[in-house]
Amino acid sequence: MLTLYSFGPGANSLKPMLALYEKGLEFTPRFLDPTVFEHHQEWFKQINPRGQVPALEHDGQIITESTVICEYLEDAFPDAPKLRPTDPAQIAEMRVWTKWVDEYFCWCVSTIGWERMIGPMARALDEDAFEEQIKRIPIPEQQVKWRNARNGFPKEVLEEEMRKIRVSIARLEARLSESPWLAGPDYTLADICNFAIANGMQNGFAEIVNATDTPHLIDWIQRINARPAAKAMFANAKSEMPERHKASADA
């Protein structure tokens, strides 16, 4: 039995969720509500002591880290539709892309997302309530990120992150102008893991991601959104931000 603990279908939560839909694996979705800090509650820290979603429970075993969960599904369900190439060099190419999104692309987009969305949420709490929530966060770097979001990230940090976003988008556009999918001829976890971050940027970062400047990236976002698995996921999955995800799905 599979249970996926996650936020709505965006960012890291989207990765294993879309992979599960693509592979046609039945699972029990367990939505956690970030607006009430549910992932920092004790019951969930029993499942993942780091207090981070997504986490997958498979027959009582817990797998964490979104990208690791995606590859786990490939290893544990070899008979389901494959999202990993079979040629070793193409697998390596896929992993360079999934690694890049985890080490570079996701962070710059995340900072801007936190500035825009987590900042107001953190400022809506009074000092005591905020400190109460902070205390429950097991990762010190996440505590710092919450404080930065509440205070507003420094201007030079935001500028540097926007620079990295432009570098990232240029990299994706360049690759997609020469290849239908990121790791080569086939749709793989490279696409799913990057889509998790890129989808929605045609709305939230429309000055960078748009049909004129990044036609191949826009086409790729649309092709993934048009897949039956993505449609089913967006239609079924609970979300903390229904408006945004509806908009993404309509892209």
Add this chain to the structure above:
Amino acid sequence: MLTLYSFGPGANSLKPMLALYEKGLEFTPRFLDPTVFEHHQEWFKQINPRGQVPALEHDGQIITESTVICEYLEDAFPDAPKLRPTDPAQIAEMRVWTKWVDEYFCWCVSTIGWERMIGPMARALDEDAFEEQIKRIPIPEQQVKWRNARNGFPKEVLEEEMRKIRVSIARLEARLSESPWLAGPDYTLADICNFAIANGMQNGFAEIVNATDTPHLIDWIQRINARPAAKAMFANAKSEMPERHKASADA
């Protein structure tokens, strides 16, 4: 045919090098000398446009990123001795550890290493020669790191990195006090990739990594150094820092 482009047997270069030795795969070592910035020379940027070692050439195909190369060797040489478990949950456990070293552990140790070793090297160049080298570095973040090393990293950065080193070492010690190897009963890429960073810390960070405070970590470092593959690697591999690596191998 396999060719490994790398620095000496330490840090990221050590990962695929030790994996090749453990798997008994014949390869041509191509040592690049970081003290003359050989990895930023044009000939090497033809191989890896990012100007980063290690890189593996296999029958004309280039594989980059140390951890990706390690898993590539598992995929491409399934008949060689395995460094990846076969049970999917244990593979996931291994990947949590290889991901953690790449996203957390390696960075804090790297900053201190750069402060101690790259800083003096960068300051030995006059302004013009330094700027000439900087121009050849393709990754902007690496250019910034070189400038920081030359100027000396800010005190608060060094303190934060030392905090992360202590967190990292405590995490390794805790895990190794309950398990012989990081990903469970078997020696895997989790061990090789973490050893790449941890080995030598018993010398350079002896106030944190020592037989009194971290007996299990010290024992694990010694067990890996005692393996025939590690001994052969340290005996054969060219190094930019022969003294340090000799010390490590004697640990």
